[in-house]
Amino acid sequence: MKIGYLGPKATFTDLAVTTMFPHAEKIPYSTIPECIDAVSNGEIDAGVVPLENALEGSVNLTLDYLIHEQSLPIVGEIIAPIQQHLMVHPYHAHHWTEVKEIYSHSHAIAQCHKFLHANLKKAKHVYMTSTSAAAKFVSEHPHLPIAAIANRLAAKEYGLMIVQENIHDHDYNHTRFIIVRKQNEPLKMDSPLYAGDKTTLMVALPKDQPGALHQVLSAFAWRKLNLTKIESRPAKTGLGNYFFIIDIDQKMDDVLIPGAIAELEALDCTVQVLGSYPYYII
Ligand SMILES: O=C(O)C(=O)C[C@]1(C(=O)O)C=C[C@@H](O)C=C1
Numbered sequence: 001m002k003i004g005y006l007g008p009k010a011t012f013t014d015l016a017v018t019t020m021f022p023h024a025e026k027i028p029y030s031t032i033p034e035c036i037d038a039v040s041n042g043e044i045d046a047g048v049v050p051l052e053n054a055l056e057g058s059v060n061l062t063l064d065y066l067i068h069e070q071s072l073p074i075v076g077e078i079i080a081p082i083q084q085h086l087m088v089h090p091y092h093a094h095h096w097t098e099v100k101e102i103y104s105h106s107h108a109i110a111q112c113h114k115f116l117h118a119n120l121k122k123a124k125h126v127y128m129t130s131t132s133a134a135a136k137f138v139s140e141h142p143h144l145p146i147a148a149i150a151n152r153l154a155a156k157e158y159g160l161m162i163v164q165e166n167i168h169d170h171d172y173n174h175t176r177f178i179i180v181r182k183q184n185e186p187l188k189m190d191s192p193l194y195a196g197d198k199t200t201l202m203v204a205l206p207k208d209q210p211g212a213l214h215q216v217l218s219a220f221a222w223r224k225l226n227l228t229k230i231e232s233r234p235a236k237t238g239l240g241n242y243f244f245i246i247d248i249d250q251k252m253d254d255v256l257i258p259g260a261i262a263e264l265e266a267l268d269c270t271v272q273v274l275g276s277y278p279y280y281i282i
Contacts, residue, residue, distance in 0.1 A: 074275025206268035
């Protein structure tokens with residue numbers, strides 16, 4: 001089985017894929033859209049991309065690409081712990097406090113703001129497509145006074161030295177990664193890490209009218225459907241036009257969720273089921 005992921009080697013996405021699919025053929029892609037496109041083209045059986053971090057919130061690129069560009073079903077989710085480390089080329093190990101630039105994924109830099117503010121206030125932040133792309137860049141430019149924020153595997157893979165461990169600002173640092181496929185078929189994963197099921201909906205409200213969101217939420221509330229996330233994203237059709245991403249804490253059933261969807265449609269909302277899938281906690 002071929003599984004694509006946000007690469008290059010040794011991203012957090014790579015770690016999540018390796019843990020969940022130890023026997024799969026792993027194919028790295030440089031960006032989230034490239035990975036999603038590869039699923040859509042049938043190059044790979046499934047793709048794994050980051051969706052949300054506990055400290056920094058949603059990975060908007062993933063959400064927006066799935067909603068606006070390539071509509072693929074979510075067939076699974078992996079929740080993994082995230083530990084960020086500061087690493088430099090071994091040449092710079094003894095004077096790492098003098099680095100001029102810090103390279104990483106924007107989410108990783110945001111997870112370490114307190115550390116960076118306290119220890120490397122003057123260094124410029126440079127955003128890369130992933131944490132391991134940053135580590136690779138630092139290893140390829142040994143003479144530049146620069147550092148990367150990435151995981152332990154990336155330090156090993158790209159020959160960097162970790163000079164400060166666990167620099168993320170809060171201990172509870174987890175990221176949700178989603179598994180997307182072309183067909184809405186779950187991957188066979190008989191894993192002890194299975195932790196439950198979720199259903200994710202995209203709901204667009206008809207127009208700006210008083211109480212619209214309240215009516216949407218009550219369709220779930222009176223059915224006692226537990227929501228674990230609600231987030232608004234711009235519909236990209238004009239200022240003030242938003243849709244909602246709603247996670248329900250159970251798998252699609254025959255009665256409750258279809259009933260809630262029918263009620264929303266009767267209110268003139270547009271509803272799309274993005275997936276109903278098992279999740280796994282590493
Ligand atoms: O850059 C990586 O290593 C990724 O897998 C991406 C990503 C993200 O998009 O949030 C995943 C987990 C961490 O939160 C930081 C970066």
